[in-house]
Amino acid sequence: MTDQTAADNMMSGKAWDDFCDALKEAGKIVQRPEVPNDPFNKALGYRFLTALLRGGLESAMHYADPQFPGFFRLADETKKLLNDNPDNYYQNCVIDGRFDYRIYGTRGTVNWFSIGSKGSSTDVAVMVDTGYIDSRQMTFNPDGSFEIIASATKKDGNWLPLAPTSRSIIVRQTFGDRKAEKIADIQIECLNPERPNNNPTPESVERGLIGAASFVKNIGNMTIAWEELYRKHINQLPSDDQERCQRAGGDAAIHYYQSYWKLADDEAMLVTLDDIPECQTWNLQLSNYWMESLEYRFFKVCVNKHTAHYEPDGSVKIVIANRDPGPKYPNWLNTLGHGEGGMLGRYVGAKVFPPEMKSQILKVHELP
Amino acid sequence: MSDARSRVLSGKSWEDFCDSLKAAGQTILRPETPATEIDRAEGFRYLTRLTRAALERMMEFADPDFPVFYALSHETIKIGSDNPDNTYRNCVISGDRDYRVTGTRGTAPLMTFGTKAERYAIDGTQASTGELDSKFMELAPDGSFEIILSATKKPGNWLPMAADSSMLIVRETHFDRKAEVPAHMTIECLNGLAKPKPLDAATFDSRLESTAAFVNGTAKAFAEWMAIFKKTPNDWTVLPQSTWTNIGGDPNIFYLWAYWTLAPDEALVIETGIPACDYWNCQVNNYWDESLDYRYHPAHINNHTAKYKTDGTVTVVIAAKDIGIGNFLDTAGHDNGCAMWRWVRSDAHPIPKCRVEKLADLR
Numbered sequence: 001m002t003d004q005t006a007a008d009n010m011m012s013g014k015a016w017d018d019f020c021d022a023l024k025e026a027g028k029i030v031q032r033p034e035v036p037n038d039p040f041n042k043a044l045g046y047r048f049l050t051a052l053l054r055g056g057l058e059s060a061m062h063y064a065d066p067q068f069p070g071f072f073r074l075a076d077e078t079k080k081l082l083n084d085n086p087d088n089y090y091q092n093c094v095i096d097g098r099f100d101y102r103i104y105g106t107r108g109t110v111n112w113f114s115i116g117s118k119g120s121s122t123d124v125a126v127m128v129d130t131g132y133i134d135s136r137q138m139t140f141n142p143d144g145s146f147e148i149i150a151s152a153t154k155k156d157g158n159w160l161p162l163a164p165t166s167r168s169i170i171v172r173q174t175f176g177d178r179k180a181e182k183i184a185d186i187q188i189e190c191l192n193p194e195r196p197n198n199n200p201t202p203e204s205v206e207r208g209l210i211g212a213a214s215f216v217k218n219i220g221n222m223t224i225a226w227e228e229l230y231r232k233h234i235n236q237l238p239s240d241d242q243e244r245c246q247r248a249g250g251d252a253a254i255h256y257y258q259s260y261w262k263l264a265d266d267e268a269m270l271v272t273l274d275d276i277p278e279c280q281t282w283n284l285q286l287s288n289y290w291m292e293s294l295e296y297r298f299f300k301v302c303v304n305k306h307t308a309h310y311e312p313d314g315s316v317k318i319v320i321a322n323r324d325p326g327p328k329y330p331n332w333l334n335t336l337g338h339g340e341g342g343m344l345g346r347y348v349g350a351k352v353f354p355p356e357m358k359s360q361i362l363k364v365h366e367l368p
Numbered sequence: 369m370s371d372a373r374s375r376v377l378s379g380k381s382w383e384d385f386c387d388s389l390k391a392a393g394q395t396i397l398r399p400e401t402p403a404t405e406i407d408r409a410e411g412f413r414y415l416t417r418l419t420r421a422a423l424e425r426m427m428e429f430a431d432p433d434f435p436v437f438y439a440l441s442h443e444t445i446k447i448g449s450d451n452p453d454n455t456y457r458n459c460v461i462s463g464d465r466d467y468r469v470t471g472t473r474g475t476a477p478l479m480t481f482g483t484k485a486e487r488y489a490i491d492g493t494q495a496s497t498g499e500l501d502s503k504f505m506e507l508a509p510d511g512s513f514e515i516i517l518s519a520t521k522k523p524g525n526w527l528p529m530a531a532d533s534s535m536l537i538v539r540e541t542h543f544d545r546k547a548e549v550p551a552h553m554t555i556e557c558l559n560g561l562a563k564p565k566p567l568d569a570a571t572f573d574s575r576l577e578s579t580a581a582f583v584n585g586t587a588k589a590f591a592e593w594m595a596i597f598k599k600t601p602n603d604w605t606v607l608p609q610s611t612w613t614n615i616g617g618d619p620n621i622f623y624l625w626a627y628w629t630l631a632p633d634e635a636l637v638i639e640t641g642i643p644a645c646d647y648w649n650c651q652v653n654n655y656w657d658e659s660l661d662y663r664y665h666p667a668h669i670n671n672h673t674a675k676y677k678t679d680g681t682v683t684v685v686i687a688a689k690d691i692g693i694g695n696f697l698d699t700a701g702h703d704n705g706c707a708m709w710r711w712v713r714s715d716a717h718p719i720p721k722c723r724v725e726k727l728a729d730l731r
């Protein structure tokens with residue numbers, strides 16, 4: 001795309017027409033044969049595309065200028081993807097490792113937060129780690145304020161390493177009890193922008209439109225491909241391919257157990273964690289077919305180290321079911337009328353990793 | 369199976385949504401819109417921003433039983449001369465339910481709450497159905513507050529609704545955002561469902577249609593206003609204030625709009641006396657009525673940030689560069705656009721005088 005072609009496409013409206021056509025084409029993802037063929041899962045699928053569209057526009061256009069950066073949220077309460085963690089507050093930022101940045105803010109009260117630099121902005125298939133810092137390694141002022149310099153050359157104080165190829169920053173703030181904790185307030189500025197302003201150009205807007213539509217299409221297809229992998233071990237929670245998880249923007253401190261659940265209305269999946277390793281936290285969450293975390297604002301769809309009820313021997317029993325299994329099972333994760341979907345277990349900051357999270361399928365009334 | 373459900377199942381509702389978005393592109397190409405690269409690029413970017421706003425409003429925050437505040441305008445979504453001094457909060461409500469807003473007031477000098485009913489089909493208006501000003505609100509000693517929204521009068525802080533109220537707008541206006549403590553607030557429905565229902569295909573279908581309609585309708589409405597303002601370039605288009613309150617404007621505010629068009633060596637000079645008022649501001653927007661990027665440019669001034677002359681009057685200079693005269697607002701690479709003046713709870717509403725001058729003559 002030359003500047004002249006981009007200018008012509010913007011003046012004629014072709015860039016916009018092409019974008020709308022690409023979105024329409026992306027809609028065919030929901031019609032793929034792997035997708036559950038019912039109005040509920042299809043409606044969820046198209047809504048998923050609208051959420052990806054919002055996230056794609058933010059990352060590829062509205063927060064895409066690395067010289068005038070800003071944090072946005074690729075996943076939040078109403079934008080969900082790839083088994084987003086209900087215990088996390090995610091923030092994303094498009095940067096360019098050839099520039100220097102100041103990240104500043106206040107600590108808040110979440111247990112910990114991590115800031116990683118990655119070698120790609122939106123292509124989650126190739127997100128290479130280029131730097132990492134977390135709150136345990138950082139120095140804070142007495143009032144809780146902090147400053148981090150992000151740059152390719154080493155700096156004194158809190159430093160987030162970048163490579164010249166770094167293209168994004170991901171912040172993960174991890175809650176113990178989401179409602180009781182205050183997130184760190186984090187801002188960013190570019191220290192050495194070259195351009196005088198961040199006005200869009202035909203080229204940057206067309207690139208943004210193409211990027212947003214590609215994001216919808218790529219994440220949509222990737223979600224189905226991942227679910228096909230997880231359908232090979234339905235209702236089990238084996239350790240995942242950690243390298244693939246990391247390439248998709250995973251957190252280096254997390255060990256992932258990713259899978260697929262499928263239950264009849266009267267069935268329950270009993271997960272027994274009797275070998276929890278020493279770790280900062282762990283959790284297990286439910287998602288829908290589109291790997292969107294289920295509605296955690298209003299329902300219990302996730303349990304973690306802090307919110308779990310423990311058995312006298314220190315083990316944890318979790319029941320995944322559409323029906324309330326009763327007071328014997330306080331760790332009930334509600335499938336909210338879904339019949340199947342994704343699920344994900346995490347051990348965070350552990351040194352040893354059990355080969356699986358043990359599970360069995362029972363009728364709800366047959367639970368021990 | 370219902371029509372709506374089969375439309376979702378077959379993919380027809382998605383295709384219609386994409387076609388309807390495509391049709392919105394025609395608004396950016398209307399014959400009177402500026403045929404410059406930056407205005408077109410910003411025009412299509414504006415449609416993408418409206419798409420995000422519409423999805424939030426019509427899809428994600430559309431359940432009056434489980435209302436959550438979202439912002440229809442902020443740093444990267446801008447609609448209808450959004451005020452850079454404001455933190456906006458929007459929320460879907462329903463006049464047949466009751467709601468409680470709880471929060472902390474913070475220190476922003478102004479904060480108003482308004483409920484609205486969309487009566488486009490009846491008389492083309494977005495009618496005001498209740499207004500509450502924080503100035504007249506009861507606050508607890510620690511600055512916390514509670515407001516009840518209902519169609520029937522309630523003791524304490526009461527924000528009225530009508531049976532057809534469907535929207536709550538909160539405008540929190542800062543004089544100096546960085547120096548002030550922001551308000552925090554949440555809303556809950558007091559007599560709705562206990563838990564939200566799972567997504568229903570028919571509901572999804574209608575929300576998707578409303579989303580595209582919002583993008584088309586909003587883009588078209590402001591394009592039509594600009595076509596009117598363009599008839600008297602570089603001066604205010606003075607219209608009865610009911611024009612604005614009928615489409616969701618704040619009744620406390622006296623609004624003035626103008627289309628500006630300037631050569632690189634020209635300035636729009638605006639001069640006015642300042643009446644006794646709680647707040648005033650002036651801002652510069654692009655052709656699509658989006659405030660210019662106030663994070664990086666001087667795009668607005670207000671009663672607190674303005675430099676006053678010794679006689680108490682104010683001069684605003686809208687231009688491509690700052691020559692050190694008056695209060696400079698940067699056109700930031702644009703050669704035309706929109707400007708707005710607001711008088712808020714003001715004793716009088718003078719019309720600031722406008723004239724175009726060569727920058728060289730101003731020195």
